[in-house]
Amino acid sequence: MKICVFGAGAIGGYMGVKLAQAGADVSLVARGPHLAAMKSNGLKLIEEGGEETVVSVTASDNPADLGVQDYIIVTLKAHSVPPIVDKMAPLIGPNTTIVSGVNGVPWWYFHKIGGAHEGTRLESVDPGNAQWDGFGPDRVLGCVVYPAAEVIAPGVVKHIEGNRFSLGEPDGSKSERATALSQALSSAGLKAPVRPRLRDEIWVKLWGNLSFNPISALTHATLDVLCTDPGTRAVARGMMLEAQEIAEALGVKFPIDVERRIDGGAAVGAHRTSMLQDLDQGRPMEIDALVGSVQELGRVVNVPTPTIDTVLALVQLRARTAGLYA
Numbered sequence: 176m177k178i179c180v181f182g183a184g185a186i187g188g189y190m191g192v193k194l195a196q197a198g199a200d201v202s203l204v205a206r207g208p209h210l211a212a213m214k215s216n217g218l219k220l221i222e223e224g225g226e227e228t229v230v231s232v233t234a235s236d237n238p239a240d241l242g243v244q245d246y247i248i249v250t251l252k253a254h255s256v257p258p259i260v261d262k263m264a265p266l267i268g269p270n271t272t273i274v275s276g277v278n279g280v281p282w283w284y285f286h287k288i289g290g291a292h293e294g295t296r297l298e299s300v301d302p303g304n305a306q307w308d309g310f311g312p313d314r315v316l317g318c319v320v321y322p323a324a325e326v327i328a329p330g331v332v333k334h335i336e337g338n339r340f341s342l343g344e345p346d347g348s349k350s351e352r353a354t355a356l357s358q359a360l361s362s363a364g365l366k367a368p369v370r371p372r373l374r375d376e377i378w379v380k381l382w383g384n385l386s387f388n389p390i391s392a393l394t395h396a397t398l399d400v401l402c403t404d405p406g407t408r409a410v411a412r413g414m415m416l417e418a419q420e421i422a423e424a425l426g427v428k429f430p431i432d433v434e435r436r437i438d439g440g441a442a443v444g445a446h447r448t449s450m451l452q453d454l455d456q457g458r459p460m461e462i463d464a465l466v467g468s469v470q471e472l473g474r475v476v477n478v479p480t481p482t483i484d485t486v487l488a489l490v491q492l493r494a495r496t497a498g499l500y501a
Protein backbone atom coordinates (compact mmCIF):
# COMPACT_ATOMS: atom_id res chain seq x y z
CA MET A 176 0.00 0.00 0.00
CA LYS A 177 1.59 3.28 -1.13
CA ILE A 178 0.72 6.25 1.07
CA CYS A 179 1.74 9.84 0.38
CA VAL A 180 1.30 12.50 3.04
CA PHE A 181 0.89 15.79 1.20
CA GLY A 182 1.87 18.73 3.42
CA ALA A 183 4.09 17.00 5.97
CA GLY A 184 4.20 19.80 8.53
CA ALA A 185 2.99 19.29 12.11
CA ILE A 186 0.18 16.74 11.60
CA GLY A 187 1.51 15.22 8.38
CA GLY A 188 5.01 14.96 9.85
CA TYR A 189 3.63 13.20 12.93
CA MET A 190 1.74 10.70 10.76
CA GLY A 191 4.73 10.34 8.44
CA VAL A 192 7.13 9.39 11.24
CA LYS A 193 4.66 6.92 12.78
CA LEU A 194 3.98 5.26 9.41
CA ALA A 195 7.68 5.12 8.44
CA GLN A 196 8.60 3.67 11.84
CA ALA A 197 6.02 0.92 11.29
CA GLY A 198 7.59 0.05 7.93
CA ALA A 199 4.81 1.46 5.73
CA ASP A 200 5.57 2.49 2.14
CA VAL A 201 5.12 6.18 2.89
CA SER A 202 6.41 9.30 1.16
CA LEU A 203 6.06 12.92 2.16
CA VAL A 204 5.50 16.12 0.22
CA ALA A 205 6.91 19.17 1.96
CA ARG A 206 8.91 22.24 0.98
CA GLY A 207 11.50 24.81 1.93
CA PRO A 208 13.90 24.51 4.87
CA HIS A 209 11.69 21.85 6.55
CA LEU A 210 12.05 19.59 3.49
CA ALA A 211 15.77 20.31 3.22
CA ALA A 212 16.28 19.42 6.90
CA MET A 213 14.33 16.16 6.67
CA LYS A 214 16.24 15.15 3.55
CA SER A 215 19.64 15.79 5.14
CA ASN A 216 19.01 14.63 8.71
CA GLY A 217 15.76 12.63 8.64
CA LEU A 218 12.50 13.71 10.25
CA LYS A 219 12.59 13.99 14.03
CA LEU A 220 9.51 13.42 16.18
CA ILE A 221 9.48 14.45 19.83
CA GLU A 222 6.62 12.48 21.37
CA GLU A 223 4.18 13.49 24.10
CA GLY A 224 6.35 11.92 26.80
CA GLY A 225 9.61 13.47 25.47
CA GLU A 226 10.87 10.38 23.61
CA GLU A 227 12.71 11.35 20.39
CA THR A 228 12.73 9.35 17.15
CA VAL A 229 14.48 10.20 13.90
CA VAL A 230 13.43 8.37 10.75
CA SER A 231 14.82 8.58 7.30
CA VAL A 232 11.95 9.48 4.94
CA THR A 233 11.28 9.65 1.23
CA ALA A 234 10.37 13.29 0.75
CA SER A 235 10.09 15.74 -2.11
CA ASP A 236 8.46 18.98 -3.16
CA ASN A 237 7.82 17.45 -6.55
CA PRO A 238 4.96 14.90 -6.60
CA ALA A 239 6.25 13.56 -9.93
CA ASP A 240 9.20 12.06 -7.96
CA LEU A 241 6.82 9.90 -5.91
CA GLY A 242 4.50 8.26 -8.48
CA VAL A 243 0.93 7.04 -8.27
CA GLN A 244 -0.34 6.34 -4.75
CA ASP A 245 -3.05 4.20 -3.17
CA TYR A 246 -3.75 6.92 -0.59
CA ILE A 247 -2.88 10.60 -0.49
CA ILE A 248 -3.39 11.99 3.00
CA VAL A 249 -3.77 15.75 2.65
CA THR A 250 -2.54 17.56 5.76
CA LEU A 251 -2.21 21.05 4.36
CA LYS A 252 -3.89 24.10 5.82
CA ALA A 253 -7.35 24.39 4.19
CA HIS A 254 -6.49 27.45 2.07
CA SER A 255 -3.35 25.74 0.69
CA VAL A 256 -5.26 22.90 -1.00
CA PRO A 257 -7.15 24.52 -3.92
CA PRO A 258 -3.99 26.02 -5.48
CA ILE A 259 -2.17 22.65 -5.55
CA VAL A 260 -4.88 20.43 -7.04
CA ASP A 261 -3.14 20.33 -10.44
CA LYS A 262 0.26 19.76 -8.82
CA MET A 263 -1.08 16.58 -7.21
CA ALA A 264 -1.92 14.96 -10.58
CA PRO A 265 1.21 12.71 -10.78
CA LEU A 266 0.19 11.04 -7.50
CA ILE A 267 -3.30 10.16 -8.70
CA GLY A 268 -4.23 6.99 -10.57
CA PRO A 269 -7.61 5.39 -11.21
CA ASN A 270 -7.77 3.83 -7.72
CA THR A 271 -6.20 6.57 -5.62
CA THR A 272 -8.10 7.59 -2.48
CA ILE A 273 -7.68 11.13 -1.19
CA VAL A 274 -7.97 11.46 2.58
CA SER A 275 -8.92 14.94 3.62
CA GLY A 276 -7.19 15.60 6.96
CA VAL A 277 -7.96 19.30 7.06
CA ASN A 278 -9.84 21.21 9.78
CA GLY A 279 -13.14 22.95 9.15
CA VAL A 280 -16.08 22.11 6.91
CA PRO A 281 -14.71 19.76 4.24
CA TRP A 282 -15.22 20.67 0.58
CA TRP A 283 -16.91 17.29 -0.02
CA TYR A 284 -19.52 17.86 2.75
CA PHE A 285 -22.56 17.50 0.49
CA HIS A 286 -21.27 14.50 -1.46
CA LYS A 287 -23.49 11.45 -0.86
CA ILE A 288 -25.29 13.21 2.01
CA GLY A 289 -28.62 12.55 0.28
CA GLY A 290 -31.67 14.83 0.34
CA ALA A 291 -32.27 18.33 -0.92
CA HIS A 292 -28.70 19.57 -0.57
CA GLU A 293 -26.91 16.67 -2.30
CA GLY A 294 -24.03 17.93 -4.41
CA THR A 295 -24.01 21.51 -3.00
CA ARG A 296 -20.57 23.11 -3.45
CA LEU A 297 -18.98 25.43 -0.89
CA GLU A 298 -17.20 28.48 -2.23
CA SER A 299 -15.60 29.28 1.16
CA VAL A 300 -13.58 26.04 1.20
CA ASP A 301 -13.44 25.16 -2.48
CA PRO A 302 -13.28 28.38 -4.48
CA GLY A 303 -14.15 27.78 -8.13
CA ASN A 304 -14.83 24.07 -7.30
CA ALA A 305 -11.11 23.39 -7.71
CA GLN A 306 -11.16 20.25 -5.53
CA TRP A 307 -14.61 19.00 -6.51
CA ASP A 308 -13.77 19.18 -10.22
CA GLY A 309 -10.03 18.41 -9.92
CA PHE A 310 -10.07 15.41 -7.54
CA GLY A 311 -13.67 14.31 -7.92
CA PRO A 312 -15.59 13.66 -4.69
CA ASP A 313 -15.73 9.87 -5.24
CA ARG A 314 -12.05 9.65 -4.35
CA VAL A 315 -12.55 11.18 -0.94
CA LEU A 316 -12.36 9.52 2.44
CA GLY A 317 -13.12 11.93 5.30
CA CYS A 318 -10.90 12.31 8.34
CA VAL A 319 -11.19 14.21 11.60
CA VAL A 320 -7.75 15.01 13.02
CA TYR A 321 -7.57 15.05 16.84
CA PRO A 322 -3.85 15.13 17.67
CA ALA A 323 -2.08 18.40 18.36
CA ALA A 324 1.43 18.89 17.01
CA GLU A 325 3.82 21.66 16.00
CA VAL A 326 6.87 22.04 13.75
CA ILE A 327 9.31 23.52 16.26
CA ALA A 328 12.32 23.71 13.92
CA PRO A 329 12.93 22.61 10.33
CA GLY A 330 12.79 18.80 10.31
CA VAL A 331 11.52 18.60 13.90
CA VAL A 332 7.89 17.86 14.84
CA LYS A 333 6.71 18.06 18.42
CA HIS A 334 3.69 15.93 19.21
CA ILE A 335 1.68 17.54 21.98
CA GLU A 336 -1.22 15.15 22.59
CA GLY A 337 -3.71 12.75 21.02
CA ASN A 338 -3.40 10.06 18.36
CA ARG A 339 -6.87 9.65 16.87
CA PHE A 340 -7.65 10.16 13.19
CA SER A 341 -11.33 9.20 12.76
CA LEU A 342 -12.08 8.07 9.21
CA GLY A 343 -15.42 8.02 7.41
CA GLU A 344 -16.89 7.54 3.97
CA PRO A 345 -19.15 10.36 2.75
CA ASP A 346 -21.98 7.78 2.49
CA GLY A 347 -21.21 6.27 5.92
CA SER A 348 -20.31 2.81 4.60
CA LYS A 349 -17.55 0.64 6.06
CA SER A 350 -15.67 0.37 2.78
CA GLU A 351 -12.67 -1.79 1.99
CA ARG A 352 -10.49 1.28 1.40
CA ALA A 353 -11.44 2.81 4.76
CA THR A 354 -10.85 -0.46 6.60
CA ALA A 355 -7.45 -0.99 4.90
CA LEU A 356 -6.23 2.50 5.80
CA SER A 357 -7.56 2.14 9.32
CA GLN A 358 -5.48 -1.04 9.69
CA ALA A 359 -2.35 0.64 8.30
CA LEU A 360 -2.72 3.57 10.72
CA SER A 361 -3.46 1.23 13.63
CA SER A 362 -0.30 -0.76 12.82
CA ALA A 363 1.57 2.54 13.14
CA GLY A 364 0.21 3.02 16.67
CA LEU A 365 -2.47 5.55 15.72
CA LYS A 366 -6.17 5.26 16.49
CA ALA A 367 -8.17 5.26 13.26
CA PRO A 368 -11.77 4.15 13.81
CA VAL A 369 -14.04 4.04 10.75
CA ARG A 370 -17.13 6.02 11.65
CA PRO A 371 -20.59 5.64 10.09
CA ARG A 372 -21.53 9.25 10.93
CA LEU A 373 -18.31 11.22 10.46
CA ARG A 374 -20.21 14.48 9.93
CA ASP A 375 -21.33 14.38 13.60
CA GLU A 376 -17.65 14.29 14.65
CA ILE A 377 -16.74 17.02 12.16
CA TRP A 378 -19.24 19.33 13.88
CA VAL A 379 -18.16 18.59 17.44
CA LYS A 380 -14.57 19.45 16.48
CA LEU A 381 -15.70 22.41 14.37
CA TRP A 382 -17.71 23.86 17.29
CA GLY A 383 -14.41 24.59 19.01
CA ASN A 384 -12.44 25.77 15.99
CA LEU A 385 -15.33 28.00 14.81
CA SER A 386 -15.49 29.87 18.10
CA PHE A 387 -12.32 29.44 20.17
CA ASN A 388 -9.93 30.10 17.28
CA PRO A 389 -11.19 33.54 16.15
CA ILE A 390 -11.91 34.63 19.74
CA SER A 391 -8.33 33.78 20.66
CA ALA A 392 -6.97 35.59 17.60
CA LEU A 393 -9.00 38.68 18.56
CA THR A 394 -8.19 38.65 22.27
CA HIS A 395 -4.82 36.82 22.39
CA ALA A 396 -6.27 34.80 25.26
CA THR A 397 -5.49 31.13 25.81
CA LEU A 398 -8.26 28.52 25.82
CA ASP A 399 -8.56 28.23 29.61
CA VAL A 400 -9.10 31.99 29.85
CA LEU A 401 -11.45 32.56 26.92
CA CYS A 402 -13.63 29.57 27.87
CA THR A 403 -14.12 30.76 31.45
CA ASP A 404 -14.26 34.54 31.08
CA PRO A 405 -18.05 35.17 31.21
CA GLY A 406 -18.05 37.59 28.24
CA THR A 407 -16.02 35.50 25.78
CA ARG A 408 -17.69 32.28 26.95
CA ALA A 409 -21.03 33.88 26.03
CA VAL A 410 -19.69 34.81 22.56
CA ALA A 411 -18.44 31.23 22.03
CA ARG A 412 -21.79 29.86 23.24
CA GLY A 413 -23.69 32.17 20.85
CA MET A 414 -21.60 31.04 17.87
CA MET A 415 -21.90 27.38 18.82
CA LEU A 416 -25.69 27.53 19.24
CA GLU A 417 -26.04 29.09 15.78
CA ALA A 418 -23.77 26.34 14.39
CA GLN A 419 -25.84 23.68 16.18
CA GLU A 420 -29.04 24.92 14.55
CA ILE A 421 -27.37 24.79 11.12
CA ALA A 422 -25.89 21.34 11.69
CA GLU A 423 -29.14 19.90 13.03
CA ALA A 424 -30.97 21.27 9.98
CA LEU A 425 -28.48 19.17 7.99
CA GLY A 426 -29.21 16.02 10.01
CA VAL A 427 -26.31 16.11 12.49
CA LYS A 428 -26.77 14.63 15.97
CA PHE A 429 -24.60 16.17 18.70
CA PRO A 430 -23.58 13.67 21.38
CA ILE A 431 -22.81 16.46 23.89
CA ASP A 432 -24.09 19.95 24.58
CA VAL A 433 -22.46 23.33 24.11
CA GLU A 434 -21.58 23.82 27.80
CA ARG A 435 -19.73 20.50 27.89
CA ARG A 436 -17.84 21.37 24.70
CA ILE A 437 -16.74 24.72 26.16
CA ASP A 438 -15.72 23.04 29.44
CA GLY A 439 -13.66 20.61 27.32
CA GLY A 440 -11.91 23.60 25.71
CA ALA A 441 -11.17 25.12 29.12
CA ALA A 442 -9.72 21.79 30.30
CA VAL A 443 -7.12 21.87 27.49
CA GLY A 444 -5.48 24.63 29.54
CA ALA A 445 -3.23 27.53 28.53
CA HIS A 446 -3.24 26.59 24.82
CA ARG A 447 -2.80 29.25 22.16
CA THR A 448 -5.10 28.15 19.33
CA SER A 449 -3.63 27.46 15.92
CA MET A 450 -5.24 30.65 14.57
CA LEU A 451 -3.56 32.74 17.24
CA GLN A 452 -0.24 31.00 16.53
CA ASP A 453 -0.68 31.72 12.80
CA LEU A 454 -1.42 35.40 13.50
CA ASP A 455 1.60 35.72 15.78
CA GLN A 456 3.88 34.06 13.25
CA GLY A 457 2.58 35.99 10.24
CA ARG A 458 1.06 32.93 8.53
CA PRO A 459 -2.27 32.90 6.67
CA MET A 460 -5.15 32.02 9.00
CA GLU A 461 -7.79 29.32 8.36
CA ILE A 462 -10.66 31.82 8.63
CA ASP A 463 -12.68 30.70 5.61
CA ALA A 464 -12.59 26.98 6.46
CA LEU A 465 -13.36 27.37 10.17
CA VAL A 466 -15.73 30.36 10.29
CA GLY A 467 -16.72 31.52 6.78
CA SER A 468 -17.82 27.99 5.87
CA VAL A 469 -20.31 27.88 8.75
CA GLN A 470 -21.71 31.26 7.72
CA GLU A 471 -22.07 29.87 4.17
CA LEU A 472 -23.86 26.75 5.49
CA GLY A 473 -26.20 29.02 7.45
CA ARG A 474 -27.23 30.61 4.14
CA VAL A 475 -27.77 27.12 2.63
CA VAL A 476 -30.28 26.15 5.34
CA ASN A 477 -31.66 29.66 5.99
CA VAL A 478 -30.45 29.89 9.58
CA PRO A 479 -29.40 33.42 10.63
CA THR A 480 -25.89 33.69 12.08
CA PRO A 481 -25.61 37.14 13.72
CA THR A 482 -22.93 36.18 16.25
CA ILE A 483 -20.87 34.24 13.71
CA ASP A 484 -21.20 37.14 11.23
CA THR A 485 -19.92 39.62 13.84
CA VAL A 486 -16.92 37.55 14.92
CA LEU A 487 -16.12 36.67 11.29
CA ALA A 488 -16.10 40.36 10.29
CA LEU A 489 -13.82 41.21 13.21
CA VAL A 490 -11.34 38.41 12.65
CA GLN A 491 -11.26 39.01 8.89
CA LEU A 492 -10.36 42.65 9.48
CA ARG A 493 -7.82 41.67 12.14
CA ALA A 494 -6.17 39.32 9.66
CA ARG A 495 -6.35 41.87 6.84
CA THR A 496 -4.69 44.57 8.91
CA ALA A 497 -1.91 42.07 9.62
CA GLY A 498 -1.59 41.41 5.87
CA LEU A 499 -2.64 37.78 6.33
CA TYR A 500 -6.01 37.70 4.56
CA ALA A 501 -7.09 38.97 1.17
Ligand SMILES: NC(=O)C1=CN([C@@H]2O[C@H](COP(=O)(O)OP(=O)(O)OC[C@H]3O[C@@H](n4cnc5c(N)ncnc54)[C@H](OP(=O)(O)O)[C@@H]3O)[C@@H](O)[C@H]2O)C=CC1
Binds near residue numbers: 207259323326
Ligand atom coordinates in the same frame (compact mmCIF):
# COMPACT_ATOMS: atom_id res chain seq x y z
N1 LIG B 1 -1.25 21.30 14.21
C1 LIG B 1 -2.25 20.83 14.93
O1 LIG B 1 -2.11 20.61 16.14
C2 LIG B 1 -3.57 20.50 14.29
C3 LIG B 1 -3.81 20.79 12.97
N2 LIG B 1 -5.01 20.42 12.41
C4 LIG B 1 -5.31 20.70 11.02
O2 LIG B 1 -4.46 19.92 10.19
C5 LIG B 1 -4.16 20.63 8.99
C6 LIG B 1 -2.63 20.74 8.87
O3 LIG B 1 -2.19 21.56 9.94
P1 LIG B 1 -0.67 21.64 10.41
O4 LIG B 1 -0.04 20.31 10.31
O5 LIG B 1 -0.68 22.34 11.70
O6 LIG B 1 -0.08 22.59 9.29
P2 LIG B 1 1.44 22.86 8.92
O7 LIG B 1 1.51 24.24 8.31
O8 LIG B 1 2.34 22.53 10.06
O9 LIG B 1 1.71 21.78 7.78
C7 LIG B 1 1.44 21.96 6.42
C8 LIG B 1 2.75 21.78 5.70
O10 LIG B 1 2.50 21.78 4.30
C9 LIG B 1 3.51 22.57 3.67
N3 LIG B 1 3.03 23.04 2.38
C10 LIG B 1 2.13 24.03 2.12
N4 LIG B 1 1.95 24.15 0.78
C11 LIG B 1 2.78 23.24 0.21
C12 LIG B 1 3.06 22.90 -1.14
N5 LIG B 1 2.47 23.54 -2.16
N6 LIG B 1 3.97 21.94 -1.40
C13 LIG B 1 4.60 21.30 -0.39
N7 LIG B 1 4.36 21.57 0.94
C14 LIG B 1 3.45 22.53 1.22
C15 LIG B 1 3.73 23.70 4.65
O11 LIG B 1 4.93 24.37 4.36
P3 LIG B 1 5.12 25.93 4.78
O12 LIG B 1 5.33 25.89 6.26
O13 LIG B 1 6.29 26.33 3.98
O14 LIG B 1 3.85 26.63 4.41
C16 LIG B 1 3.76 22.91 5.96
O15 LIG B 1 5.03 22.34 6.20
C17 LIG B 1 -4.86 21.99 9.11
O16 LIG B 1 -6.11 21.95 8.49
C18 LIG B 1 -5.04 22.15 10.62
O17 LIG B 1 -6.12 22.97 10.97
C19 LIG B 1 -5.93 19.70 13.11
C20 LIG B 1 -5.72 19.38 14.42
C21 LIG B 1 -4.58 19.85 15.13
Ligand SMILES: CC(C)(CO)C(=O)C(=O)O
Binds near residue numbers: 384388448
Ligand atom coordinates in the same frame (compact mmCIF):
# COMPACT_ATOMS: atom_id res chain seq x y z
C1 LIG C 1 -8.80 25.15 19.65
C2 LIG C 1 -8.41 23.73 19.37
C3 LIG C 1 -7.58 23.14 20.48
C4 LIG C 1 -9.72 22.88 19.29
O1 LIG C 1 -10.84 23.45 19.46
C5 LIG C 1 -7.69 23.60 18.06
O2 LIG C 1 -7.91 22.62 17.36
C6 LIG C 1 -6.78 24.63 17.53
O3 LIG C 1 -5.98 25.21 18.24
O4 LIG C 1 -6.86 24.86 16.31
